[in-house]
Amino acid sequence: MSHSEEGIRYLTAADVTGLVSRIDVPAVIRQTLLAYAKGAAGLSPEAALRWTTGSGHAARSLILPGWADGAYGCKIINASLGNVERGLPRAAGLVVLDDPETARPVCIMEGARISALRTAATSVVAVTAVREPAAVTRLAFLGCGRQSETHLELLAPLTPALREVRLFDLDAGRAGHFAARCRDLLGTGRQIRVTSTAREAVEGAGLTVAATTTTEPYVDLDWVPPGGTFVNVSLDDATEGLLLGADHLIVDDWELVRTDDHRLLGRLAAAGRVVGPDDPAPDGSRRVDTEIPRLLAGEYTRRVTATDRVVINPFGMGVSDIGLAAAVFDLARRTGGGTLLPC
Template sequence: MTAHPPPPITYLASADVARVCAELPVVDLVRETLLAVRAGKAGLTPEAALRWTTPSGAFARSLILPGWAGDSYGCKIINASLGNQALGLPRAAGLIVLDDPETARPLCIMEGALISALRTAGVSLAAVGAVRDLAGIGRVAFLGCGRQAEVHLGLLAPGAPGLREVVLYDRDGARAEQAAATWAAARPGVTVAVADRPEEAVSRAGLTFAVTTTTEPYVELDWVPEGGTFVNVSLDDAAESLLLGCDHLFVDDWRLVAEDDHRLLGVLAGEGRVTAPGTRAPEGGRSVDAALPDLLAGAYRRQVGARDRVVINPFGMGVHDIAVAAAVHARAAALGLGTRLPH
């Protein structure tokens, strides 16, 4: 057999990824991937996590999330430090590695933070769109004003023509004011207001995205108005009363939730107070109503009423990173983008 030199690895820098992602239908890609997971055409394996305290005393972690979608295989490495903001750095940074499906050799390495943020927002929007009419959403609240908030708003706005007000809350009031000014300038038809308290922001909006770095639950059930939807993107904004008392509770993947002992929902699962979709609710607790693949497939039979409170609690599935990264890689190759790295 004739030996062939291994092909080079393509590296896509942040500018390459951003150029391609600006043209991608991210919400559609995420929705299709969730349905593929349900059909057994995409999936993931357990993630690995390394956590530590930085020399300056901040919490830091590195996550490795393997996944596959169709004939695309790879993993995301996403790192974050809560001390980065004080250093003038983004909280998270990472890489996505795509593998050749035949040889298993690394095929492409790309900057992963933007894709991670986009797929996270894509999951949120796909889930919200399954239970609410996005066109009818007039007021949205954000708890946290960082990159995730910006990306969520960027994906939401085109599908929500009735959006007229955005309410922001951040523990750093100056950061909230700065974000409000920037967002208002970018969307002159939308009023952007800053709330003094998180309760004020949540209670004023029919849809709230929690995109903070808190590890202390604080959003109570009675903060969420009737008919409100609360998307618990970050670690632990939703308090026990909200998780146990909402009318509908959806997660992206029950196994990921149940195996986690850091987020409150995983803790409640470990205590037997929250159980898997389709199981009997424990006394004094509840079962998760459905996983997102079933919700998007129309397999959830309970009607979501106009006055019902809904909580969407996505854990984060690496399979979405792989699906979006594969689309980025294909488009970048067509455009001739990227740097070739020798093996």
């Protein structure tokens, strides 16, 4: 990703949206995760700043450094749970890319779209590795915000047999808005139903995506039907029973999970209830079955049967943000996108 420009290329949200629409995002994320599995991409420990706002809401700023195939940089992603009340997106951020030779910043781009797309694409490539999305007839979403919408954008072309989408959100207005968006993305012939409970949405769904702001786990093992896949995007929706009882438990990076003390899976790891994919599992604990990069590389050989319950827990890897941002930056440079700012 070496460059000869004098200045920093700045890409607004509109710039990023236009550029990324011309990129096969799941393919980029798959390539990045395969590079990670081979040691051709990597990440450093993330930093987190957390606080309570003056209005009493939880807020945080995360910095996720990473490198992928010669691209280096970091994502800065911030969120406040009070933003929704203000009519603002919950999360916003920036991605900064650096010159691999001089280490000087070469690009700053709006990061929320990058973050949402890399998260959804990670889910899609992981699901595709264990299931056949074309066979999914019922899809469920817990949480009806931007992240669920982004997942649907990427899933819609892959699910031609889809007959029903079930939605649940504590905010009925947000659920109704997402229902309308589902109809726009999926067209006619699919039933879009807002459910009165989360369990009603999950039961019978071949694929469930949980993208909420909860910190209290609530989705139990018996909610997920045999053969169902539960994508734990927001990380705290799945209960201990679901995490420990699923036939296959897949994470993106065990070290990120193991060192996190905010999410349930990390706390279970600290308590010795869950161990890594290469560790022996003592009595009373379970092993994480594999990591997504290793899954994509074909290293996970245990068969996923038609009746197995699968939990995918994508913690979020900064390397994926950098891989996707680098593809956007490369296209921007080739097409003259964005604004070149003087240093």
